[in-house]
Amino acid sequence: MKIRLLQLAHARSGDKGDTANVGLIALNPAWYELLERHVTRDAVARHFDGIIDGPVVRFELPNLGALNFLLHGALDGGGTLSLKTDAQGKVFSTALLRMSIDIPDDEARRLGIAGMEKL
């Protein structure tokens, strides 16, 4: 089944220079393993292809049920150089939550997310 991250996680993002970070936090701690397996660095890089112009780095925080993504080259120079509305990367969080992942049906049943429609 295809499911949006919005239904599995919440998120907050911020900036450091020209890099945006997105912390992606499982809504249910049991779903963290799902995020860890399916929201890979490469999948996130594909999701933001054409929107950021640097690499993506991923860190795992199983203690918080969270993944932290660094999106380099995300802010058109960052800080005061950036002309963007979101010069501080505040809503890259919700941009990541737009992403969908494909979960095998048995895994979805085991984690109690089978039947959650794609929003």
Place this chain on the structure above:
Amino acid sequence: MKTVVRVASGQGFWGDSLEAPRQQVEGGDVDYLMLDYLAEVTMSILQKQKERDPSMGYARDFVGAVESVLPAVMERGVRVIANAGGVNPPACASAVRALASGSNASKLRIAVVTGDDLLGRLDELIDSGHPLANMDTGDGLESVRDRVLSANAYIGSTPIVEGLAQGANIVITGRSTDTALTMAPLRHEFGWSATDWDKLAAGIIAGHIIECGAQCSGGNCLYDWRSIPDLANVGYPIAEANPDGTFYITKHPGTGGRISVPSVKEQLVYEMGDPHEYITPDVIADFTTIQLEDAGPDRVRVFGIKGRPATDKLKVSIAYRAGFKAVGTLAYSWPEALDKAQAADRILRERLDRLGLRFDQVMSEFVGASATHGRLAEEELGDLRQALPEVQLRFGVRGSSRSDVERFTREIAPLVLNGPPSVTGFAGGRPKVEEIVAYWPALIDKRVVTTKVEIV
């Protein structure tokens, strides 16, 4: 020794709520009030103010904040710690001192921390082998040396602890780290040594959680946001710490907002880099060791934190003049609002090309359709695309030539009469040309930065 120390956060940045400091000292028991005023570019703004008037260069809001909490400071012994000093901590202290009169004047002890300001030492530092290379690009500072406006080392908790040990009611620093403002009073009260890495790391993480004010107590919280009660009366956070480094995040009873495990998690990941090493002047904190536990309504227990020895470097925040920018907007209405705005964007770009203007960057966004999520949003518009009630074209340029940026600002208005139809929203007039002050992060050897604490 106290077994519980309560540090209240009353300001997340310069411009945050003017009421929060007073509410934090009046809403219940607190030992310390921590106020964070400095963002990356704030120092350069303050430096410009100091150039115009040598008695300025600090966060002026702080004077009003102290005035609003002075009874709690003088009568109940609440101590205030703030990095409001900016590039002129002594002037900030004088302005605060002027608030106290009568018996208060003799009882008020203000500690002023200086030594972070490196502006006057830049040439000496570069000449003696400190290149202050940009941490992101590797470029040496000489490439922008003649455009530097301010340069400050991020300093840690030690001088603040010293000020507290000397009996200060109020400690004013310049560019100290945000997190040190919370960790220092815990070090002072619990006698943590400068090598108690786990405890120092715990203090830093307590600081990280409360340094953005209400952003950990329900503000900007995505998790179940509709159910968060009474944000109009949001309670700012309090870190309630124990000597072993365990702490609770809570807020005063009767206030709005919510402190929960999810709200604290959201703040923990805010502006996070490598979670294994959150580097501060005092300690390297490991965010992958943090344990959170629900400890009742609006109360979260934080424990298990590990830290490691700090590095031998300090981060330096340098601000420099980096050209000019201007941003203008026009609004297009239904029908086909997005198509009209996109047509206007193409026309404007062609006109700027024909004028031969030189920019480092030309940017356009379509507010209402895709400004914040780009193609991710546009791809999902579907039938909504033609139905959008309005779309705002937001168009900006940046470059080193002030006159080219100035010339651009004359090209927006004509589109009202000579571009695509159904256009409005130009009442604000021509866009303003702004000088850009950019941020240059660098590292410097700790040994060359000496801080000083003075009681005034």
